[in-house]
Amino acid sequence: MYWTLFLTFVKIGMFTIGGGYAMIPLIEREVVNKGWLAKQDFMDLFAVTQSIPGIFAVNISIFVGYKLKKLTGSIICALGTILPSFTIILAIALFFNHFQDNVWVIKIFNGIRPAVVALILVPCINAARSLHLNAIQLIFPAIGALLIWKGGVSPAYIVLAGIIGGLVYSFWTKGKIKKASDLPQK
Numbered sequence: 653m654y655w656t657l658f659l660t661f662v663k664i665g666m667f668t669i670g671g672g673y674a675m676i677p678l679i680e681r682e683v684v685n686k687g688w689l690a691k692q693d694f695m696d697l698f699a700v701t702q703s704i705p706g707i708f709a710v711n712i713s714i715f716v717g718y719k720l721k722k723l724t725g726s727i728i729c730a731l732g733t734i735l736p737s738f739t740i741i742l743a744i745a746l747f748f749n750h751f752q753d754n755v756w757v758i759k760i761f762n763g764i765r766p767a768v769v770a771l772i773l774v775p776c777i778n779a780a781r782s783l784h785l786n787a788i789q790l791i792f793p794a795i796g797a798l799l800i801w802k803g804g805v806s807p808a809y810i811v812l813a814g815i816i817g818g819l820v821y822s823f824w825t826k827g828k829i830k831k832a833s834d835l836p837q838k
Contacts, residue, residue, distance in 0.1 A: 653721060654728050660686070661713050661732030674771035675709040677778070683716055695782045698775075709733055792817070 664678050676698065683689050689697065701711035710733050717729030751757045780790060796814070799805040 654724070657717060657720065657725055658728045658732040661717075661729045662736055664709070664713075665733045665736035673775050674768060676775035677771070679709060679712055680775075680778075683712075688716055688720060695779070698779065 660682050664675055664682060667678065680691075680694050680698075684691050684694055697712060697715055698708075701708040701715065704711060710730055713729035713733040714726040717725035717727070719725075721728070792814070796810040800807055800810060
């Protein structure tokens, strides 16, 4: 079982380009199809790992490993996720000066960019579907993305605005509920 866990997360780490969000569809397919987690449990885990510090692909692997084989499983899954990226980054760092101006290397990186965008967009769409979000609820994230992309606004300001907006919305809905409960019952 340990070897299966390690190889599964090595495969995830090796064959996903674009980092954490790009890994989500592959992690979901591997973990859910093997019966290690139910789809809803995976979505809950996805939400939790976004809210804790660290690379959430590694955080997910740690949670899955711990669920299946406790501490040893979490260490093996984390190593499996990290090892391919570490090895690739190390190799790039050692040889980058020799290839950084190579036309083919530049073309390869330029060709990878659209694929990475698609790999990041797919989990976002899947998460929106799983949460049953409607078009109105997607307006603010779209505005935030446009402000970052076209407006050059710092993502920190977008996150801060989201926190403030969430608090205002929570207090507003709480006030509406309170007012409704204060109405006399017939």
